[in-house]
């Protein structure tokens with residue numbers, strides 16, 4: 001769903017002319033882009049801080065700006081994903097996300113943690129074995145970036161859920177599920193529904209940006 005010309009003009013508070021909007025400027029402004037309160041807030045902040053023109057940086061510029069670790073061969077793929085994003089999302093990714101790509105050159109990685117700073121609350125990891133011709137890391141980066149944009153940013157003390165806890169939550173065996181209290185079942189069901197909604201929105205936005213969606217069940221959030 002897209003906004004009318006008038007709504008788009010209003011949204012940018014006159015910073016983008018009617019003429020430019022009519023000729024396709026800021027076509028990326030859709031209701032899907034601001035489908036969550038977190039995304040709405042991020043976009044409003046960006047619009048007030050970033051007057052046009054919004055130039056698309058070159059692939060080289062993007063590679064020099066992005067906070068990236070892991071396989072060097074995947075860094076140009078990441079830059080390719082960033083190039084395709086609407087300017088507010090691209091700027092957000094450059095400022096607030098650390099990235100790691102693994103699987104093309106190296107099979108594994110042992111080293112110190114990448115520098116973690118409060119300015120970058122998100123970590124996005126992409127991994128695709130070289131032989132998987134049906135998948136491209138550009139689509140994986142695109143998909144995960146849609147989550148970073150749509151979801152509420154983690155707070156300073158937030159930590160990733162362990163794989164065991166995540167599995168218990170999402171794949172609780174039926175026999176265990178039946179033993180849980182009604183209150184716990186209610187909470188678990190509501191967390192699962194929220195996760196499914198986040199996933200649906202992320203897939204829709206990823207498609208709107210021109211990426212191929214990942215096959216079902218092949219990605220974690």
Ligand SMILES: [Zn+2]
Nearest residue numbers: 199202219221
């Ligand atoms: Zn996802």
